[in-house]
Amino acid sequence: MADGMVEKRGVGLWFTHLGLIIGVLIIFFPIWLAFVASTVTQPEIVRPPMPLWPGDQFFENYRKALVSGINAPVAKMLFNSFVMAMGIALGKIVISLLSAFAIVYFKFPGRRLFFWLIFLTLMLPVEVRIVPTYEVVAGFGMLNSYSGLIFPLIASATATFLFRQFFMTVPDELAEAARVDGARPMRFFWDILLPMSRTNIAALFVILFIYGWNQYLWPLLITTDPSMNTIVMGIKQMFPSGDDIADWPVIMATSILAMLPPIIVVISMQKLFIRGLVDSEK
């Protein structure tokens, strides 16, 4: 046991666990509180201190949120978020796979130019160009539409960059063999490259799904119709203006519903998630 040299045992080990558990509790506390608030009645919250243990209003509050909500049924907002997140993730993966394939496996005039045009977009998040992008989307009549939510956020090169990196590591012999066999480029792409990219695609999908689901500023600008709100931006819209008291149980039930899908994705696909995270930041 060479490890015994450095690893603490006995009391030290307990302190290590204690420190970690305190950290985990601090990280968990806000979510625990939100969950408790989503299971009690409004009077229990507005007369502080609110209880720290769940009440019996779970079904009542979640039913109220999902079916009627405050401005729009939360079920509809969940659906909107799902369409947006899937659209962004799948759309980005498809266009990036195609363009990375073109850039890596073909030599054609203007290749370098396209390469640089695409990679310039790595630099500019949507937050920076909101006003003109809004005008473009409004010009196309895409306000309050799914395409308006999805397309502007697909216009970035992170995924193209990743697939290019991956294609560069694919052995040349495979393309060579395909060419000798007389396989057309798209056959090579479909039968060889795509199956090889499966894990990369899955890892990227996890990251992009969370990215799309958690968008806030863009949906806030272009969905003025409450029935088109996504759940993440819809929560803030549930707060009353002025001095009225917010309907906390319903708002907190909505918050829990808003974080559930991405959390499930992260926990159930932890390996892919970590891989995607590390890849996309390289």
Added chain:
Amino acid sequence: MEKRVTFKGWLLPLCLLLPQVVITAVFFFYPAGQAIYQSLFIPDPFGLSMRFVGLGNFEYLLGDPYYRASFLTTAIFSGLVTVVSMGMALYLAVLADRLIKGSGTYRTLLIWPYAVAPAVAGVLWLFMFNTRVGVVSWYLGILGYDWNHVLNETEAMGLVVVASSWGRVSYNFLFFLAGLQAIPKSVIEAAAIDGAHFWTRFRTIVFPLLSPTTFFLLVVNIVYAFFETFGVIHTITSGGPQQATTILVYKVYSDGFVGQDLGSSAAQSVILLIVVGILTIVQFKFIERRVHY
């Protein structure tokens, strides 16, 4: 950087590139170009015509005390978010790395707040510190501290910093733990045999070996604090009180959409564009260097 084996033809690759090129042109290059173009004009009050002012919008911005204050606010905010989230993450990662068994369990317990959207994190923290119903503010009141982030600028800043750092701890923890586990155990054991205690080993061996991870996280977290925390600010403080939490991205939004001052908003976009450019170059330079290690 080039493939030895490539396919022939030019029509097919152009068709393959087309979707990305069209989307990028319409939703990226055209708006970015518009931002630069609009930054050189002032629209008249009725929005009928634009008056060319050259760099006038920029001159005005750089002389505007509110804009300069927003720059300072952004610097303080991103500095604090970076330090708080990285400090907490490093502390937890060092502890988890000391375990022979169980570090995977703690990783599972700690990574998922990453999935919580900044805007949702904002609502959670707003709820805890709400001046009327918040649990934490209520207990602070019992202790004799009158919490009111709606009026107090320092408390407002503290709250948006903590809410922005919270989910970020997960992300930094993941990278720090991976960095720590990549350090060869033999190096640390050698130091232990020489009688170096934990803190000495950490200061003289572990932390220097961790510096590539630390530097990488530094850049990534600053970018995060600059651009992705809009949701936190908008849900908790809406930039207030008295613009105390108006970071640059929030100001682009509030001047462009709430104030309808398009020329100024466009000029601010261009300035942010330059900031992102610099950060990206720093990041790429660093990555190039890391490849040579």
